[in-house]
Amino acid sequence: MSYSKAHKSQSKERILASATELFCRYGFEKVSIGKIMKLARMTHGAFYAHFESKEALFNASILETFKRSRVARLAKGPFAVRHLTSLITDYLNLLAVKEQSTPGPETLLFNEIGSERIEIRKLYEQAYQHMKSVLEKRITALARLNKLPFAADQNTISEKSRAIIASMIGAVSIARSITDEQEQQQILLAGQNQILAILGVETADADWVIGS
Structure with missing residues (x-):
C-alpha cells in the first residue's frame, strides 16, 4: 500500500x-x-x-525547534531590560522546564550535560554558541542605549554572556537533581540574583517570576 x-x-x-x-x-x-x-x-x-x-x-x-525557541523570542523582542530578564527567568522556572513540549535547542544545555556521544556534543556546542550569540547582541544593544551600567566592550559583553549562561544552566541542573523543594527554590533564587548582579540590574528593574 x-x-x-x-x-x-x-x-x-x-x-x-x-x-x-x-x-x-x-x-x-x-x-x-x-x-x-x-x-x-x-x-x-x-x-x-x-x-x-x-x-x-x-x-x-x-x-x-531553533526557529520557535525562547532564544528566538529574545532575538526578536524589544530592546528592554525587562524583556531580557523575563525571558531569562523562563530558564529558572522548573515547572516550565518540566512541562514545555515544544522546546528550543537550548534544552540541550539542561538535558545533555556531559554526554559522551560526539553527535550530541556537537549539537550541545551549537546550542550554547547560539544562545551566547543572541545574548551578546541583546546586551550590547542595551549597553549602547545606556540601559545597562557598563560599556559595550566586546570582551566584557562576551564574559557576561558566558557567566549568565553558566549561572542559568548550573542553577537549573542542580535544582532538578535534588528533591528538597525549598532548597530548589533557594538555588534558583541564587541563580537569579547572580544574573542580576552580572547585568548590574536592580531587582525593581527586572521581571522575575521564579516557579517551582
Missing part, C-alpha cells in the same frame, strides 16, 4: 513532535524509538521510513 506525500509528511511531523517532547523531558539516552512511536501512535517499524536512526531524529528535532 502506497501513501500520499501529504500522509508521509504528516507521519514524519507526528514522529518529530513526539520525539521533541520526549527528548525535552528525559534527554537523549532515556528515550527509545519504541517510546517515541508509542507517543506518536504509530508502529515501531514505521520509524525507519522517515529517519535512519535515533541520532538523526534527535538532530532534526533540535534543528526544527
Whole structure:
C-alpha cells in the first residue's frame, strides 16, 4: 500500500513532535524509538521510513525547534531590560522546564550535560554558541542605549554572556537533581540574583517570576 506525500509528511511531523517532547523531558539516552512511536501512535517499524536512526531524529528535532525557541523570542523582542530578564527567568522556572513540549535547542544545555556521544556534543556546542550569540547582541544593544551600567566592550559583553549562561544552566541542573523543594527554590533564587548582579540590574528593574 502506497501513501500520499501529504500522509508521509504528516507521519514524519507526528514522529518529530513526539520525539521533541520526549527528548525535552528525559534527554537523549532515556528515550527509545519504541517510546517515541508509542507517543506518536504509530508502529515501531514505521520509524525507519522517515529517519535512519535515533541520532538523526534527535538532530532534526533540535534543528526544527531553533526557529520557535525562547532564544528566538529574545532575538526578536524589544530592546528592554525587562524583556531580557523575563525571558531569562523562563530558564529558572522548573515547572516550565518540566512541562514545555515544544522546546528550543537550548534544552540541550539542561538535558545533555556531559554526554559522551560526539553527535550530541556537537549539537550541545551549537546550542550554547547560539544562545551566547543572541545574548551578546541583546546586551550590547542595551549597553549602547545606556540601559545597562557598563560599556559595550566586546570582551566584557562576551564574559557576561558566558557567566549568565553558566549561572542559568548550573542553577537549573542542580535544582532538578535534588528533591528538597525549598532548597530548589533557594538555588534558583541564587541563580537569579547572580544574573542580576552580572547585568548590574536592580531587582525593581527586572521581571522575575521564579516557579517551582
